Structures are given as structure tokens and as C-alpha cells.
Amino acid sequence: MRIYNTLSSREEEFQPQGDVLTMYVCGVTPYAECHLGHAMSYIVFDMVRRYLEYRGYKVKHVQNFTDIDDKIIKRAQELNVPSTEVAEKFIAQYFADMDELNVQRAEVYPRATEEVPKIIEVIQGLVDRGHAYEAKGDVYFRVSSDADYGKLSHQSLDSLQAGARVEVGVEKEHPLDFALWKAAKPGEPWWQSPWGRGRPGWHIECTAMSLRHLGETLDIHGGGQDLIFPHHENEIAQSESFTGTVPFVRFWMHNGLVQLEGEKMSKSLGILVTIRETLARFSPDAIRLFILSSHYRGPVSFSEDGLTAAEKGMERLRQAAKADGGAGADWQPGAIDAGAFRQRFVDAMDADFNSAQALAALFDLAREINRSISQRVGVEEGQRTLLELGRVLGFTFEDRDVRLGADPFVGLLISVRADLRAKKEWQLADSIRRRLKDLGVALEDSPQGTSWKYDRPSG
RNA sequence: GGCGGCGUUGCCAAGUGGUUAAGGCGAGGGUCUGCAAAACCCUUAUGCAGCGGUUCGAAUCCGCUCGCCGCCUCCA
Numbered sequence: 115m116r117i118y119n120t121l122s123s124r125e126e127e128f129q130p131q132g133d134v135l136t137m138y139v140c141g142v143t144p145y146a147e148c149h150l151g152h153a154m155s156y157i158v159f160d161m162v163r164r165y166l167e168y169r170g171y172k173v174k175h176v177q178n179f180t181d182i183d184d185k186i187i188k189r190a191q192e193l194n195v196p197s198t199e200v201a202e203k204f205i206a207q208y209f210a211d212m213d214e215l216n217v218q219r220a221e222v223y224p225r226a227t228e229e230v231p232k233i234i235e236v237i238q239g240l241v242d243r244g245h246a247y248e249a250k251g252d253v254y255f256r257v258s259s260d261a262d263y264g265k266l267s268h269q270s271l272d273s274l275q276a277g278a279r280v281e282v283g284v285e286k287e288h289p290l291d292f293a294l295w296k297a298a299k300p301g302e303p304w305w306q307s308p309w310g311r312g313r314p315g316w317h318i319e320c321t322a323m324s325l326r327h328l329g330e331t332l333d334i335h336g337g338g339q340d341l342i343f344p345h346h347e348n349e350i351a352q353s354e355s356f357t358g359t360v361p362f363v364r365f366w367m368h369n370g371l372v373q374l375e376g377e378k379m380s381k382s383l384g385i386l387v388t389i390r391e392t393l394a395r396f397s398p399d400a401i402r403l404f405i406l407s408s409h410y411r412g413p414v415s416f417s418e419d420g421l422t423a424a425e426k427g428m429e430r431l432r433q434a435a436k437a438d439g440g441a442g443a444d445w446q447p448g449a450i451d452a453g454a455f456r457q458r459f460v461d462a463m464d465a466d467f468n469s470a471q472a473l474a475a476l477f478d479l480a481r482e483i484n485r486s487i488s489q490r491v492g493v494e495e496g497q498r499t500l501l502e503l504g505r506v507l508g509f510t511f512e513d514r515d516v517r518l519g520a521d522p523f524v525g526l527l528i529s530v531r532a533d534l535r536a537k538k539e540w541q542l543a544d545s546i547r548r549r550l551k552d553l554g555v556a557l558e559d560s561p562q563g564t565s566w567k568y569d570r571p572s573g
Numbered sequence: 574g575g576c577g578g579c580g581u582u583g584c585c586a587a588g589u590g591g592u593u594a595a596g597g598c599g600a601g602g603g604u605c606u607g608c609a610a611a612a613c614c615c616u617u618a619u620g621c622a623g624c625g626g627u628u629c630g631a632a633u634c635c636g637c638u639c640g641c642c643g644c645c646u647c648c649a
Contacts, residue, residue: 123577140649148649155649185647264576267644273575274645316647338649339578345648370578371643407597408586413579413642420585423598430597433611462587470587474596484612488605540607547609558610565611 115169115464117334118411120342120366121266125466128365134172136328137163138363140320140337140345141177141223144204145185147388148211150416151338151372157402158369158410159336160217160508165463168506176327177220178320179205182227182313187302197303198227211389215398216510222327226319230305233314233322236356237294237307245355249285251297251310257290260351266366267343274343292348294318317348324362325353335363339371339411370413387416399432399509400425406469406507427477428509434480435500435511438562439493448492452499455479459503469507476503513567524555528564531557 117128130136139159142152166173181201190197212219226233237253240246245259257263257271264270275289293315298304304311314322324332330353337346346366353362392401404424408414455475462471483496504511527546534543547557556569 142649143647151649153649158649183647267576269576269645276575276645336649340644340648343576343645369649371649373642403597404585411578412586415585417585419598423585426599427597429611437612468587470597471595474587477596481613485614488613535607538607544608551610556610559606559608560611561606 116466117365117367118466119364120368121361121363123268126365130171130333131331131364134174135166135334136332137166137173137175137334137336138320138324138328138332139175139177139220139335140341141179142204142208143180143183143185144201144208145183145189146204147390148208149372150387150389150392152208153211153215153389153392153401154372154405154414155336155338155369156212156217157215157405157508159367161406161410161469162334162336162367162467163218164506164508165467174328175218175220176222176224176324178323179208179223179225180316180319181205181225182303183316191301201225201227211393214393215389215401216508218508224323224327226314226323229319229322229326230314232326233318234295234305234307236322236325236352237318239356240294240352243355245352246294247287248309251312252285252293253295253309253315254286254291255294255348255352255355257288257292257351260355263290263351264347266347266350269343292317292344294352317345318352320345320349321352321356324349325357330357330359331361332363334365334367336367336369339368342366342368369410373413373415392416392421396421396425397428397512399511400428402508403428403431403473407473408470410467410469431476431480431500431504431509432511432513434483435497435504437483437487437493437497439483439487439497444490446489446491448486448495450479450482450486450493450496450499452479452495455482455496456499456503459506463506472503472507476500476507479503524550524566528557528566532564535559 115128116125118125137159139156142148163173163175179201182197186197186200190200193200209219237246240255241248241253244256246253246255264274267274271290295307295309295312295318296315297309298311298313302313304313324335335346335349350362354360400421401424404416404421405414407424455478458475458478459472462468462475465471479496479500483493483500486493486496501511527550531543531546534546550557550566551569554569555566557564557566
């Protein structure tokens with residue numbers, strides 16, 4: 115299979131280096147609720163992981179929580195609670211959101227605050243090797259000591275510097291030197307270190323965690339495109355300078371960013387739509403279908419209409435996967451060439467996870483299933499394949515809102531209505547159907563009887 | 574200023590040199606149905622921002638122009 119590598123700016127043939135494929139995905143800084151940008155990134159890498167596993171690789175997936183950081187501290191001070199409380203709250207929220215989106219859990223979720231000894235060890239090593247220096251209790255990485263700094267973002271030190279804002283009053287040798295360790299200000303959480311009381315800088319935790327949990331060279335490191343610079347660039351600089359092992363990461367994968375009304379969603383701009391709000395109105399599968407309908411490296415614009423269209427499309431897949439395929443005596447044996455659809459799916463996904471093209475194969479398979487059913491031709495294998503491939507993309511195929519608990523009452527109404535229909539009391543029967551529809555329950559009559567489903571109004 | 578991305582049918586979106594430009598949503602017509610719904614069938618881009626160029630042949634390669642966006646500062 116081929117994967118696009120940000121480092122080389124092109125697709126490369128992918129093979130893991132060992133028996134276990136190592137994959138590190140940058141996690142959240144838990145200081146606020148997750149928004150659709152997070153949904154995008156974690157659904158994309160969930161799809162990546164599921165497909166890698168489907169292709170037979172054993173994947174070890176590690177994802178961090180940066181649970182100590184300026185924004186968390188600020189939030190904690192605003193709320194007048196310990197910063198750990200803020201972090202814990204939003205970590206729990208993160209898991210709740212991701213579970214609902216059917217994102218598989220990583221093997222390990224290291225937290226920055228639990229990796230401080232390793233972080234200090236790495237920083238000390240960088241200082242010892244001349245790659246870092248202490249200044250008034252802060253420790254900075256010396257970018258000039260890294261010959262190929264800028265290789266991920268494809269920028270030279272000079273060109274980066276031209277656009278960079280220089281922080282004032284900071285004791286840095288070079289404007290692009292970045293903090294590995296920050297001295298504690300009064301009232302801030304701190305850990306004891308060789309440079310006094312302080313806390314880790316932003317980038318160092320990922321280096322420490324990936325070294326500890328996955329080794330010196332990772333197969334895949336993922337995150338949003340907004341992390342390419344400075345975060346991932348700095349991770350490379352730290353990690354390779356510390357270990358002397360190149361490359362730190364073999365394949366850098368970056369998902370495109372979510373746009374809202376043409377502009378990037380940004381926490382700092384305050385434009386954000388949370389995952390929770392979106393899940394209140396659209397099914398997890400629809401959100402996932404929407405995201406996977408376009409290539410993961412491109413930008414995505416969420417919209418009301420787009421999500422509604424995705425919900426409809428998802429309903430089509432659900433319907434085909436679960437339709438009564440009939441095992442009656444008058445049914446012909448199945449004739450769908452499931453293998454051909456599977457092959458199309460695999461070919462698409464092998465080409466840098468072209469989920470949009472893979473989905474086209476699923477929709478074609480769904481049509482083939484429906485067509486067979488109408489001809490009373492068996493579809494067991496077709497449906498099995500649709501479910502199998504859909505689950506590789508992370509779809510649950512679950513009906514929405516099953517938890518509403520209205521089932522027995524709907525059943526009762528359907529039964530009453532069946533009696534009315536038998537007596538050709540169409541007006542009353544139609545009235546029941548229409549009023550249930552208004553309540554979000556759609557009835558579908560067929561020769562086999564009446565079925566129903568929740569039809570969530572999109573407003 | 575530097576780096577990068579994008580511009581394909583009403584909307585979303587695949588397709589990166591060669592028979593009829595995927596798929597979804599929407600729209601129109603038909604089949605089925607008591608009527609609906611769902612499903613199925615048919616129709617819906619001689620054209621891929623514009624202008625040049627390379628080629629037997631380009632949406633696909635090259636150049637230029639226009640427009641939109643991201644990163645270079647916290648961000649998935």
C-alpha cells in the first residue's frame with residue numbers, strides 16, 4: 115500500500131519496520147470540549163488504524179494527553195480549581211465523545227504529567243549534547259544545532275525567521291529556539307528539575323512519550339496539518355538530536371483541517387462547533403460518512419446540508435446491509451460477486467486511504483444488494499461483505515436513537531393500524547402514519563408487513 | 574515576504590496522460606404500492622477557473638493569469 119508522507123511530499127510504498135506497526139497520534143490538550151476538528155482528525159486516524167489492521171498488521175497505537183499547559187492553567191485559574199481537575203474533566207469528555215463516534219481506543223494514553231521523569235531525562239540529554247541551554251530557569255532547544263531543522267515544513271531557518279514574530283524579553287539565542295522546560299511562575303503547578311521548579315514545554319512530551327512507549331523510530335506519526343509547524347518540526351529536532359537515530363518517524367501523516375464558513379475552525383477565534391452539539395442532531399455514522407466522503411488530506415467544510423446528505427446516504431447503506439435478504443424457498447441463490455467489490459475497496463484504500471473511492475464501491479454494492487432483493491435473489495454474502503467493509507471504515511450501521519425506548523408503543527400503533535388497513539379504513543391509517551412521522555417515526559408498508567425506523571428531523 | 578493546498582455537474586466529491594469523467598445528496602420521468610415511504614430503472618458535466626504550451630492524445634504534465642484557503646503565533 116502507498117501512503118503520502120509529509121516529509122517527502124509524496125506517496126511512498128509503506129511497510130512497517132517490524133512485526134508490530136508503531137503509530138503515534140497527537141492527542142488533545144484537555145482544556146475545552148472537543149470540536150469537529152478533533153472529530154475529523156480522530157476519525158481519520160481511526161479509519162487508518164482499522165484499515166491497517168484489516169490488512170493484517172498488528173498495530174500499537176499510542177495517543178497522548180497534554181494535560182499540563184498554559185491554556186489549562188489559565189482555565190483552572192479562571193475557575194479557581196486545580197489544573198488537574200480541568201484536565202480530568204475534559205479527558206473524560208474526550209473519551210465520551212470518541213466512544214460515541216466509534217473511535218477505537220489506543221493501547222496507551224500517556225499523560226504529560228505522568229512522564230515528567232522521562233521528559234527531564236531527555237532535556238538533560240539535549241543539554242549535555244549541546245542541543246539545549248538553560249536561561250533563567252527555562253530550557254530552550256538550540257535550533258542552530260540541528261542541521262536539517264525545517265525539513266518537515268520544507269522551510270529553511272532563514273525563511274522561517276523572516277515570518278516569525280520575536281517574543282520580547284525572552285532570553286533566547288535564536289528567535290526560533292523553543293522552550294523544552296518552563297520555569298514556574300507563582301501559583302503555577304511545578305515539578306522539581308535540575309533547572310529549578312518548572313514544567314514541560316509544549317513539544318517535549320510527545321518526544322518523551324513516543325520514545326518510552328514506541329521506541330526511537332516510529333512507523334507512523336499523525337496529526338492535523340496545523341501541527342506540522344512548529345509542533346512536529348520541533349519533535350523531530352528534539353528526538354533526532356537526543357537519540358541520534360534518524361528518522362524519528364518514517365511516515366508523517368497529516369489530515370486536512372476543518373473549515374467553517376470558509377475559514378479554519380480555531381479554538382482561539384472562538385468559532386467552534388462541538389462534537390456534542392453535532393451528535394445531538396446527526397448520527398455518528400453520518401458524521402463519519404461526511405468526513406470520509408472526501409480525501410483525508412483535503413480541507414473539509416461542515417455544513418447543515420452536507421451532514422443531512424450524509425445522513426441520507428448512511429441510511430441507504432444501513433438499509434441495504436440490514437434489509438430482509440430472504441431465505442425462502444422461492445429465492446434464487448446469491449449472485450453478487452462480493453469479491454469484486456472487496457477488491458475495489460482494497461485498491462482504493464491502498465492508494466493513500468482513498469476512502470471516498472472506497473465508499474463508492476460500498477454504495478455500488480448496496481445498489482446490487484437492493485436489486486437482487488427485488489429479484490428475489492439471495493444477498494447474504496453481499497450483505498456480509500457490506501458490513502465487513504463498512505466496519506473497516508468504522509461504521510456501526512446502528513439505527514439512530516434506539517435508546518428512546520418507544521418501541522413497544524410504536525409496535526402497538528402499528529398493530530392497530532394494521533387492523534384499520536385490513537378494513538380499508540385508509541383515512542385513519544394514514545393519519546396514524548402521518549402523526550408518527552411528525553414525531554420522528556417513519557413507517558414503511560410492504561407485503562411482508564409494516565416496518566419502522568426513527569427518522570430524526572434535521573432541524 | 575517564505576512554504577503549502579485548492580478551484581470538476583444544482584450542492585458535496587473521486588479521478589493526475591488514452592475506450593462512455595466514480596459515488597452521494599438534490600431535481601425530473603417511470604415501475605411497484607390502496608395511497609405513501611423504501612427500493613429499482615431512466616435522465617441530469619462534448620466538459621473539469623481562464624489563457625497559452627508540450628503531446629498522436631490532457632481535467633490529468635509545463636508556464637502564466639484570476640479567485641479562495643491554510644501554515645510561518647496557541648491549535649486535530
